[in-house]
Amino acid sequence: MNDHYLKKLDRVTAILTQLQSKSVVRAQDLAEKFDVSIRTIYRDVKTLENAGIPIIGEAGNGYSLMDGYKLPPVMFTKEEVLSFITAEKLMQKFSHQSLGNHYQTAMEKVRSVLRHSDKNLIQNIEKQIDVFNFHTQPGDSLKNVIPIILESIEEKTQLNIEYQTVDSRVTIRIIETVGVFFEFNFWYIMAYCTLRNDFRQFRIDRILKISKTQTPFLQEYGQINDYRKRSNENKVIARLLVDKKIMAHLVNSKRYYGLIQEEETPQGVELTFETEWINDGFPRWVVTFADYATILEPESLRTRLNELLLKMTERHQ
Template sequence: MNRMDRLLGIVIELQRKGGQRAVDLADRFETSVRTIYRDMQALSESGVPIVGAPGQGYSLMDGYFLPPVHLTVEEAFAILMGTEFVEQQFDPPYSTQAESGRHKIESVLPAPVRARLAEFSESTRILNTRLPAEQRMLELKVLGHIRGALLADKKVRFRYTKPLVRSDKEQETERTVAPYGLVLIQGVWMLVAHCDLRNAIRHFRLSRMQNVVVLDESFERPADFELRSYTPQDDRSLFIHVQFQPHLRNAVLESNHFFMESVTMGTDVVDVILRVRQPEDVLKWVLSWGAGVEVIGPEEFRLQIRREIENMLQRY
């Protein structure tokens, strides 16, 4: 990054985040603290009202704003694709506001940039086909309730449906939770929350929630909880070894299954190691590959697969 780009970046960072220490800016722009000191002096000499306070870092004087930003075609494309993603993945009013913001950005772009951007847009699309339309609308409705509860620090009550281990049936329970945050994982919305029933942090798929009610009861998030740095406890201790036929290699990789620990290409097979809590986590997934996969171990899982196949044969 050249110096002019870095100086502009520093001003944008101060305008966006407020006070920043020199060491933080040095890490952000991958340079030395001494260089940041020189940059701050250069910005001050050029008329940018930089305020420095010992122990607090640098900030911009109140009321100072950058002039309108000139976007490159690539920058405008990235921003507009982001708004299209929000339109599809978020509930109203965010999806509506994203569409409105996209139109505003498009309207102020120079004609040559708009023309080039149209060419980019014609070659790229974002499609969301994970859920049928009716189920998708229900999930977005739940998302709206949860998002409102998060902003108001209110607890939520709902009916939650979860498949039972070693059974084709489902279990339905009523949960009251303190919502800590929403996470979108591979197109699936998950709620991270403290569950009163379990007295611990749990994860809930929004698509499995019903009768969602935002309660009047308030809660306080733990001071040490940060969603961006939160990592759930990994209790997957069982390793399963399966082998796929070589022609399935790309399909296996594209499946990007959550429990895949490693994939190794052998001479005539594809070795895959799965790390799970219990065999049922991947039972249906393994069966879905038919004769193209073989379970190598553990032996108990091989027998479980065999019993399932025998049960299937009884239906034909």
């Protein structure tokens, strides 16, 4: 069997996997994924149909498997099995606890279809991989919050939440959830808030109560990244000139606080940040290495830093 037919066999098998994992698969998407022409995808789909696979659809509309059609368990490569182990370790550390049990049962189903040799591989390797989390996990008051949020997105119905703000005030909000995301060790909701008539981010561990309503969304929403970019418009640009000798101590924290650019100069390292914590979190971080840093902008950051230093001096005199 020559190389051309081996590549076709691999591609046809991969297309079958795509059909198993998605409700509708477009020929154009498959062509881009496998870097071939759309005409080649048409021929590959015809090959599957000739092999007895019941594919519904046609060129231009997308393809899907006939509902109820069952295929034998998928066989995984050794590299794919190893990737499952690594992914499982990451999920154990960084997934929200409301997703943990669901992911665990899903992985048990995946393991159940593995070959005996692959099960032994997992057993031998999984104890050799670990992920050390730099930050402690927040203690959420609700245990099943993300599944409820995702259900509201799928059903396009509003959520009623009782939310505790950063200054410990509790408010009641009706929100329409666009999506959820993980950033700086916390899970967040990006949602349209009917109280503010605008888009807001809500930290999930600050939700005290949550319930679904029967009220449909007032509008259609796009992808979450569209609204994340919009929320970044509220961030402030801050620039620092930092002594090179202290940079090794800022390796992790500088990205946590929104580093977007780093440039070495004869005077030191110029760091540019994009932050929404310009009045509190960011200046308090700068205090920790203020003797090695010069604030280039904004002036309000310099003023706030001086206020903090003055309070510290008065408290410890």
